[in-house]
Amino acid sequence: MCCGSKRGSEIECAAECQYYPLGTAAIDSFRKIDNQVVEKMTLLVARHLGDVAFREAVEAHARLAKAKDDEPGASLNNAVANVALLKMFHEPATAGKVVYDVLRAQGFPGLSNDERVLLKTxxxxxPTVIEVQRTVxxxxLEVVDMFEPDGHTEKLLDPALAGHGLPRFARLLVWLTRYPHFCRGNGGCLMIPDIMATDYVERIRKLAKAARLxxxxxxxxxxxxxxxxxVDAMYRERMGGILRRSDIHQCVLVYDVKGDHREVLRILDSKPxxxxxATGTATKTGVRTYNWLRRGESRKLEDQMPEAFRSDDERGSVGTVGTIRLSSNELTVEAFSRQKMDFAKATVKDYFGSMLQLRRELVRDVGKEMAAELPKHDATPSPRRASGIDPETERQIMEQFFRQKYERFPDESVPMLGGLTPRQASKRPELRGKLVELMKLHMRGLDQEYRGRGIKISxxxxxxxxxxxxLK
Structure with missing residues (x-):
């Protein structure tokens, strides 16, 4: 057995050696030494810069990296780790030298052989973006460095991330360190939201190219x-744009009842x-409530709805137009899109004619309000949540739902593919990249939401x- 004074530095150790912390048989030992090295590295950088300069560097880094709604100090933990790596190896700190060069010239005082080996690695x-392929x-975890030219898979040691059950193809911004037999994430670790993960990677590529890197x-x-x-700024920009462009409006139409309200009631009860x-019977105030469904004549609205919001007769689902409340002198219609409101106005005129007279029309742009109050993206990887539904019942429902959904999917128009169907895009080589990203997006969502609960959607x-x- 070697004493540890030369392993990994002068002695080339086998991966299976139980005393070699960078091997595959001494992971617990590695993690202990790794934590010691990271802690000592931070202290050494702070000592060489001086406490004031180190604090200023951390605060400056945190200000640039700060999410819009972060509480004061929320970004400091990531900033400390990132600044320690930058000042130790990349940015001059003392007499024009990085801290690592200063320590090397001094013989790495206070560090053991194992710590010196880890520090050298x-x-x-x-910093890079990794994509999770699977949890081993x-x-x-098995990951791919998105900026590695050959795109080969690597084993990432991170029990915390492995325990979170990250979905396949989730992308994270990390400092990646490559050891002989595995890699390890250091510095801050941020989840990149699906909604802009591809754009984020492409933005870095384009900026690097523009900088001739x-x-x-x-x-x-x-x-x-x-x-x-x-990460947070692009998420807000993309999600905010979607919300502002979406037809998410609270619309209320208020009609005066002209004549006997019982005739209005008769028409309501006669139409499918x-x-x-459930509370539709008259209350003490004489108000009756109806759900306005997309059936009967209102089925015409179905074909006008965005594809994602259409109901499915095969599954027995029925979409809604809105809610109606009728009293002796007033009828109100509440709907949650302008499209539904416009349909409701035309249909009310057809069904009730002069019996109802529009008195007031209220429209609230909920999408715009949501965009203005958009909470910051939670970039910290988190465990899957439980649904609260009986597991076996949920499994049966969701497996049937997704089986039917993906039977139709190949022939459905997809905006991300320029309006083509996935089947059409699969025959166009120039669209292969977009088709791969589309399927990764679907697989990430399924993995994240359901597979952690025993629901397997293949x-x-x-x-x-x-x-x-x-991709299988």
């Missing part, structure tokens, strides 16, 4: 804080479009059909 750390076990990771290194801040709600047949067997 940390020298090659770079309770300690390792062959490796996008060098751009991330030079702009570490800004790139971290973009209107269904008394898309293997669909992937084969679209010529994407490599």
């Amino acid at each position: 940390l020298e090659g750390s770079l 076990d309770d300690r390792f 062959n490796d996008p990771r060098q751009y991330l290194l030079a702009h570490a804080a800004e790139c971290q801040g973009w 479009d209107f269904e008394p709600s 898309l293997d047949a669909l992937l084969d059909e679209l010529g994407l067997a490599e």
Whole structure:
């Protein structure tokens, strides 16, 4: 047995050696030493910069990386880790030298051989975006560095992330350190939202190219804080734009009843479009409530609805137009889109004619309000949540739902594919990249939401059909 004074530095150790902390048989030992090295590295950087300069560097980094609604100090933990790596290896701190060079010249005082070996390996750390391919076990994940030219898979040691059950193809911004037999994330770790994960990676690529950098990771290194801040900023921009463009409006139409309200009531009760709600019987105030459904004549609205919001006769689901409340002198219609409101106005005129007269029309732009109050993206990886439904019942319902959904999916128009169907896009080589991203998006969502609860939705047949067997 070696004493540890030369392993990994002068002695080339086998991966299976139980005393070699960078091997595969001494993971617990590695994690202990790794934590010691990170702590000592931070203290050494603070000592060489001085407490005031170190604090100022951390605060400056945190300001650039800060999400809009972060509480004061919320970004400091990531900033401390990132500044320690930057000042230790990349940014001059003392007499024009990085701290690592100063320590090396001094013989790494106070560090054991194992700590020196780990610190030397940390020298090659770079910020990058990784994509999770699968969780191997309770300690390792299989990942791909999005900026590695050959796109090969690597084993990432991170029990915390492995325990969170991250979905396949989730993307994270990390400092990646490559050891002989596995890699490790250091510095801050931020989840990149699905809604802009592809755009984020492409933005870094384009900026690196504009800066004439062959490796996008060098751009991330030079702009570490800004790139971290973009995770929240791009999320807000994309989600806010979607909300502002969406037809999410609270619309209320208020009609005066002209004549006997019982005739209005008779029409409501005679039409299949209107269904008394659970509280639809007259209350003490004489108000009756109806759910306005997309059936009967109102079925015409179904074909006008965005595809994602259409109901499905095969599953027995019925969409809604809105809610109706009728008293002796007033009828109100409440709907949650302008499209539904316009349909309701025209239909009320057809059904009731002169019996109802529009008195007031209220429209509230809920989408715009939501965009203005959009909470910050929670970039911290978190465990899957439970649904609260009986597991077996949920499994049966969801497996049937997704089986039917993905039977139709190949022939449905998809905006991300320029309006083409996935089947059409699979025959267009120039659209293969977008089709891959589309399917990764679907698979991430399924993984994140359901597989952690024992619900297995296999898309293997669909992937084969679209010529994407490599994603299985």
